[in-house]
Amino acid sequence: MGKGLLIIVSAPAGCGKDTVIEKLISGCSDIYYSVSATTRPMRKGELDGKSYYFISHGRFKEMIDSNDLLEYAEYVGNYYGTPKSPVLENMSAGKDVVLKIEVEGAKNVKNLFSDCVLIFLLPPSFQELERRLRLRGTEDEFAIASRILKAREEIKEVYGYDYAVVNDDLETAVDEIKSIIKAEKLSVKRGVKSIE
């Protein structure tokens, strides 16, 4: 039994990454989902410690200073970071660890763990992305427009990722991510089980 995989899932806002990850990890005890810390305000329906650890700017700075974060980055005016020790502990225990981080953070983690698996979630279309953001009802028109603009920029970063999964149908997207995880574990570059 080898070390667990480190899997990074990135996506522009509105691509449904929370739902995809929730479905991926549900009933899957081999996968540990790393909850990020953020300074952004909690949204309706979110839970502290599940969606994110919602913390103050002061506390975030403390975590940076104590080297408690694997990576952190600023995104649309707020800070997001990955608490380090739970990631390292679960990987050592052979679990696959899923990080949900944006493109800058993904690059930082790739620099630290060159064999991590980078998955980019894409929306079926920009029209659908806009519809989903509007449906969420948590942001005003200005914020939606700026997220769409940001998404168009971010999507260009897919070429730095290993895999691109279109989240059109939830079940299909989750099944595709499971296939990626399975295939990566069979990949010879990660080592071959010796035959006696």
Add this chain to the structure above:
Amino acid sequence: MGKGLLIIVSAPAGCGKDTVIEKLISGCSDIYYSVSATTRPMRKGELDGKSYYFISHGRFKEMIDSNDLLEYAEYVGNYYGTPKSPVLENMSAGKDVVLKIEVEGAKNVKNLFSDCVLIFLLPPSFQELERRLRLRGTEDEFAIASRILKAREEIKEVYGYDYAVVNDDLETAVDEIKSIIKAEKLSVKRGVKSIE
């Protein structure tokens, strides 16, 4: 819809590659299985045109001379080759093409199609491999011993492959190959669907 994948499955004799491939392609109209030509005698239970095209040495030489083979190699005193045109036609039509070829042939195809996917099937153990060869009842003790020796040599070639799949349980092995195919199609290096 992109071009189909070219998937090569190699395995030492007795690893169950025929059964695995048969199960993989059954009811899967998106996969074309390339039947190889061989000069070796037909075994009990084999069908001409399904297991192999069983042809004479003379005919095999003709195919080489007319450039009708994608690759060919000698293996344990017989010739094995891949008829070229059905492979190219099916790939162009967007189908995934599965080739069952030994390690030398696999290297030759990789040189022609650098983006082919190389899968190596491993037996769960050498003891189990010997048991399976004996069970097949098509070869004498000398042939079995020489196949085991050959298998020990061949298995070292796994490091030139992309993926290693252990054929312990048939369903699991087939499911793993399907995951590899799915994941490869999502891989960014093969291109990303553009989002409008």
